[in-house]
Amino acid sequence: MTGAWARTVLVLAGSLAIYVATALLGTVLTGDAIAGAAISNLAVFILALALRWRRTGTPLAPPPQFRARSISFWAAAAFGLVVCWLLGQTAAALAYDTFGSPAFDAANAAKAAGPIWLLLLTSLFLAPLGEESLIRGIAYPVLRRHWPPLASAFVTSMVFALLHGNLVQIALTIPLGMVLAAVYEATERLWPVIIMHVIFNMTSTFVPRSFIEGISRPAVVVALIVATGLVLFALSPARYRAEGLEVEKSTGHPAG
Secondary structure (H helix, E strand, O other): OOHHHHHHHHHHHHHHHHHHHHHHHHHHHHOOHHHHHHHHHHHHHHHHHHHHHHHHOOOOOOOOOHHHHOHHHHHHHHHHHHHHHHHHHHHHHHHHHHHOOHHHHHHHHHHHHOOHHHHHHHHHHHHHHHHHHHHHHHHHHHHHOOOOHHHHHHHHHHHHHHOOOOHHHHHHHHHHHHHHHHHHHHHOOHHHHHHHHHHHHHHHHHOOHHHHHHHOOHHHHHHHHHHHHHHHHHHOHHHHHHHHHHHHHHHOOOOO
Protein backbone atom coordinates (compact mmCIF):
# COMPACT_ATOMS: atom_id res chain seq x y z
CA MET A 1 0.00 0.00 0.00
CA THR A 2 1.38 3.39 -1.00
CA GLY A 3 1.68 6.23 1.45
CA ALA A 4 -1.22 8.10 -0.18
CA TRP A 5 -3.53 5.11 0.06
CA ALA A 6 -2.40 4.43 3.63
CA ARG A 7 -3.43 7.97 4.60
CA THR A 8 -6.75 7.54 2.80
CA VAL A 9 -7.53 4.30 4.63
CA LEU A 10 -6.52 5.89 7.93
CA VAL A 11 -8.85 8.86 7.39
CA LEU A 12 -11.74 6.64 6.31
CA ALA A 13 -11.33 4.10 9.10
CA GLY A 14 -10.69 6.76 11.73
CA SER A 15 -13.72 8.84 10.72
CA LEU A 16 -15.99 5.81 10.71
CA ALA A 17 -14.62 4.70 14.08
CA ILE A 18 -15.32 8.14 15.57
CA TYR A 19 -18.84 8.09 14.12
CA VAL A 20 -19.62 4.69 15.62
CA ALA A 21 -17.78 5.23 18.90
CA THR A 22 -19.50 8.53 19.67
CA ALA A 23 -22.87 6.95 18.88
CA LEU A 24 -22.18 4.07 21.28
CA LEU A 25 -20.80 6.37 23.96
CA GLY A 26 -23.73 8.75 23.62
CA THR A 27 -26.15 5.84 23.88
CA VAL A 28 -24.46 4.54 27.02
CA LEU A 29 -24.36 7.97 28.68
CA THR A 30 -27.94 8.93 27.85
CA GLY A 31 -29.58 5.53 27.74
CA ASP A 32 -31.16 6.46 24.40
CA ALA A 33 -29.95 5.26 21.00
CA ILE A 34 -31.53 8.25 19.24
CA ALA A 35 -29.64 10.65 21.52
CA GLY A 36 -26.46 8.69 20.79
CA ALA A 37 -27.07 9.09 17.06
CA ALA A 38 -27.64 12.82 17.52
CA ILE A 39 -24.33 13.19 19.35
CA SER A 40 -22.39 11.19 16.75
CA ASN A 41 -23.83 13.22 13.87
CA LEU A 42 -22.77 16.47 15.49
CA ALA A 43 -19.33 15.03 16.23
CA VAL A 44 -18.68 13.95 12.65
CA PHE A 45 -19.85 17.34 11.32
CA ILE A 46 -17.19 19.05 13.46
CA LEU A 47 -14.66 16.44 12.30
CA ALA A 48 -15.42 17.14 8.62
CA LEU A 49 -14.85 20.87 9.12
CA ALA A 50 -11.60 20.18 10.98
CA LEU A 51 -10.30 17.89 8.23
CA ARG A 52 -11.16 20.41 5.52
CA TRP A 53 -9.33 23.10 7.51
CA ARG A 54 -6.28 20.87 7.83
CA ARG A 55 -6.33 19.97 4.13
CA THR A 56 -6.94 23.43 2.69
CA GLY A 57 -6.04 25.86 5.47
CA THR A 58 -9.65 27.05 5.78
CA PRO A 59 -12.99 25.45 6.71
CA LEU A 60 -14.54 27.31 3.77
CA ALA A 61 -15.17 25.61 0.44
CA PRO A 62 -13.34 26.61 -2.77
CA PRO A 63 -15.26 28.34 -5.61
CA PRO A 64 -17.86 26.00 -7.12
CA GLN A 65 -17.32 24.38 -10.50
CA PHE A 66 -18.79 26.14 -13.55
CA ARG A 67 -21.64 23.64 -13.85
CA ALA A 68 -22.74 24.39 -10.26
CA ARG A 69 -23.40 27.98 -11.35
CA SER A 70 -25.77 26.83 -14.08
CA ILE A 71 -29.58 26.86 -13.79
CA SER A 72 -29.73 23.65 -15.81
CA PHE A 73 -27.50 21.89 -13.29
CA TRP A 74 -29.76 22.75 -10.36
CA ALA A 75 -32.87 21.91 -12.36
CA ALA A 76 -31.37 18.48 -13.04
CA ALA A 77 -30.41 18.14 -9.36
CA ALA A 78 -33.95 18.99 -8.23
CA PHE A 79 -35.44 16.56 -10.74
CA GLY A 80 -32.91 13.96 -9.65
CA LEU A 81 -33.95 14.34 -6.03
CA VAL A 82 -37.57 13.64 -6.97
CA VAL A 83 -36.64 10.65 -9.14
CA CYS A 84 -34.31 9.19 -6.51
CA TRP A 85 -36.91 9.62 -3.80
CA LEU A 86 -39.46 7.75 -5.90
CA LEU A 87 -36.95 5.06 -6.86
CA GLY A 88 -35.74 4.58 -3.30
CA GLN A 89 -39.26 4.43 -1.87
CA THR A 90 -40.63 1.99 -4.44
CA ALA A 91 -37.53 -0.24 -4.38
CA ALA A 92 -37.57 -0.28 -0.57
CA ALA A 93 -41.27 -1.14 -0.49
CA LEU A 94 -40.79 -4.00 -2.95
CA ALA A 95 -37.78 -5.30 -0.98
CA TYR A 96 -39.73 -5.23 2.27
CA ASP A 97 -42.79 -6.93 0.77
CA THR A 98 -40.63 -9.61 -0.87
CA PHE A 99 -38.02 -10.37 1.77
CA GLY A 100 -39.07 -8.59 4.93
CA SER A 101 -36.49 -6.92 7.15
CA PRO A 102 -36.28 -7.71 10.89
CA ALA A 103 -33.46 -5.17 11.23
CA PHE A 104 -35.66 -2.44 9.73
CA ASP A 105 -38.52 -3.39 12.06
CA ALA A 106 -36.16 -3.32 15.06
CA ALA A 107 -34.83 0.11 14.06
CA ASN A 108 -38.36 1.48 13.79
CA ALA A 109 -39.26 0.01 17.19
CA ALA A 110 -36.20 1.67 18.76
CA LYS A 111 -37.16 4.99 17.22
CA ALA A 112 -40.72 4.71 18.50
CA ALA A 113 -39.47 4.16 22.05
CA GLY A 114 -37.77 7.59 22.28
CA PRO A 115 -39.14 11.13 22.56
CA ILE A 116 -40.86 12.19 19.34
CA TRP A 117 -39.14 15.61 19.31
CA LEU A 118 -35.69 14.01 19.50
CA LEU A 119 -36.58 11.49 16.81
CA LEU A 120 -37.75 14.22 14.43
CA LEU A 121 -34.77 16.46 15.19
CA THR A 122 -32.32 13.61 14.59
CA SER A 123 -33.90 11.96 11.56
CA LEU A 124 -34.88 15.16 9.76
CA PHE A 125 -31.88 17.38 10.52
CA LEU A 126 -29.01 15.90 12.51
CA ALA A 127 -28.81 12.65 10.51
CA PRO A 128 -28.50 14.53 7.17
CA LEU A 129 -25.92 16.82 8.79
CA GLY A 130 -23.79 13.97 10.12
CA GLU A 131 -24.19 11.51 7.26
CA GLU A 132 -23.34 14.09 4.62
CA SER A 133 -20.36 15.25 6.67
CA LEU A 134 -19.07 11.68 6.90
CA ILE A 135 -19.83 10.43 3.39
CA ARG A 136 -19.62 13.49 1.16
CA GLY A 137 -17.52 15.75 3.40
CA ILE A 138 -14.84 13.19 4.37
CA ALA A 139 -15.05 9.92 2.41
CA TYR A 140 -15.76 11.30 -1.06
CA PRO A 141 -12.93 13.88 -1.17
CA VAL A 142 -10.26 11.40 -0.04
CA LEU A 143 -11.40 8.76 -2.54
CA ARG A 144 -11.42 11.37 -5.33
CA ARG A 145 -7.66 11.67 -4.89
CA HIS A 146 -7.40 8.13 -6.32
CA TRP A 147 -10.54 7.46 -8.36
CA PRO A 148 -12.72 9.26 -10.94
CA PRO A 149 -16.08 10.76 -9.91
CA LEU A 150 -18.30 7.79 -10.85
CA ALA A 151 -16.24 5.22 -8.95
CA SER A 152 -15.98 7.49 -5.90
CA ALA A 153 -19.72 8.17 -6.04
CA PHE A 154 -20.57 4.47 -6.28
CA VAL A 155 -18.34 3.37 -3.40
CA THR A 156 -19.42 6.17 -1.07
CA SER A 157 -23.08 5.56 -1.96
CA MET A 158 -22.69 1.89 -1.08
CA VAL A 159 -21.04 2.77 2.24
CA PHE A 160 -23.78 5.33 2.88
CA ALA A 161 -26.41 2.66 2.25
CA LEU A 162 -24.71 -0.08 4.28
CA LEU A 163 -24.38 2.22 7.29
CA HIS A 164 -28.16 2.03 7.64
CA GLY A 165 -27.82 -1.67 8.38
CA ASN A 166 -30.92 -3.14 6.75
CA LEU A 167 -32.14 -4.12 3.29
CA VAL A 168 -35.00 -1.62 3.18
CA GLN A 169 -32.86 1.44 3.84
CA ILE A 170 -30.08 0.15 1.59
CA ALA A 171 -32.56 0.13 -1.31
CA LEU A 172 -33.85 3.50 -0.18
CA THR A 173 -30.53 5.33 -0.03
CA ILE A 174 -28.32 4.06 -2.88
CA PRO A 175 -29.98 6.26 -5.58
CA LEU A 176 -29.89 9.28 -3.26
CA GLY A 177 -26.20 8.73 -2.57
CA MET A 178 -25.32 8.76 -6.27
CA VAL A 179 -27.13 12.05 -6.94
CA LEU A 180 -25.75 13.73 -3.83
CA ALA A 181 -22.22 12.69 -4.82
CA ALA A 182 -22.73 14.33 -8.24
CA VAL A 183 -23.90 17.55 -6.58
CA TYR A 184 -20.98 17.53 -4.13
CA GLU A 185 -18.53 16.89 -6.98
CA ALA A 186 -19.66 20.13 -8.63
CA THR A 187 -20.03 22.30 -5.54
CA GLU A 188 -17.54 20.90 -2.99
CA ARG A 189 -20.00 22.24 -0.42
CA LEU A 190 -21.91 20.38 2.28
CA TRP A 191 -24.90 22.69 2.58
CA PRO A 192 -26.54 21.82 -0.79
CA VAL A 193 -26.35 18.07 -0.16
CA ILE A 194 -27.48 18.49 3.46
CA ILE A 195 -30.52 20.47 2.31
CA MET A 196 -31.34 17.86 -0.34
CA HIS A 197 -30.97 15.10 2.25
CA VAL A 198 -33.26 16.99 4.68
CA ILE A 199 -35.92 17.33 1.96
CA PHE A 200 -35.57 13.62 1.16
CA ASN A 201 -36.05 12.63 4.81
CA MET A 202 -38.93 15.05 5.39
CA THR A 203 -40.76 13.75 2.34
CA SER A 204 -40.15 10.16 3.42
CA THR A 205 -41.62 10.97 6.83
CA PHE A 206 -44.76 12.81 5.77
CA VAL A 207 -45.84 11.31 2.42
CA PRO A 208 -48.57 8.70 3.09
CA ARG A 209 -47.50 5.08 2.94
CA SER A 210 -50.55 4.32 0.77
CA PHE A 211 -49.09 6.47 -2.02
CA ILE A 212 -45.87 4.45 -2.09
CA GLU A 213 -47.72 1.14 -2.01
CA GLY A 214 -49.87 2.29 -4.91
CA ILE A 215 -46.90 2.88 -7.24
CA SER A 216 -44.54 0.11 -6.04
CA ARG A 217 -44.41 -2.01 -9.18
CA PRO A 218 -41.35 -3.63 -10.83
CA ALA A 219 -42.01 -1.75 -14.07
CA VAL A 220 -42.04 1.56 -12.17
CA VAL A 221 -38.74 0.71 -10.48
CA VAL A 222 -37.11 -0.12 -13.83
CA ALA A 223 -38.34 3.14 -15.37
CA LEU A 224 -37.02 5.11 -12.38
CA ILE A 225 -33.63 3.38 -12.63
CA VAL A 226 -33.38 4.53 -16.25
CA ALA A 227 -34.45 8.04 -15.23
CA THR A 228 -31.79 8.08 -12.50
CA GLY A 229 -29.12 7.14 -15.03
CA LEU A 230 -30.20 10.02 -17.26
CA VAL A 231 -30.08 12.42 -14.31
CA LEU A 232 -26.56 11.31 -13.40
CA PHE A 233 -25.48 11.91 -16.99
CA ALA A 234 -27.07 15.37 -16.88
CA LEU A 235 -25.12 16.16 -13.71
CA SER A 236 -21.81 14.73 -14.92
CA PRO A 237 -18.70 16.87 -15.54
CA ALA A 238 -18.63 15.87 -19.22
CA ARG A 239 -22.11 17.33 -19.71
CA TYR A 240 -20.86 20.84 -18.86
CA ARG A 241 -17.24 20.64 -20.06
CA ALA A 242 -17.93 22.22 -23.45
CA GLU A 243 -19.83 25.11 -21.86
CA GLY A 244 -16.99 25.64 -19.40
CA LEU A 245 -14.45 25.85 -22.19
CA GLU A 246 -16.59 28.47 -23.92
CA VAL A 247 -16.67 30.52 -20.74
CA GLU A 248 -12.89 30.30 -20.42
CA LYS A 249 -12.44 31.50 -24.00
CA SER A 250 -14.82 34.42 -23.60
CA THR A 251 -13.62 35.58 -20.18
CA GLY A 252 -9.99 34.52 -20.15
CA HIS A 253 -10.51 32.93 -16.72
CA PRO A 254 -10.84 29.25 -15.81
CA ALA A 255 -14.45 28.08 -15.55
CA GLY A 256 -13.65 25.93 -12.52
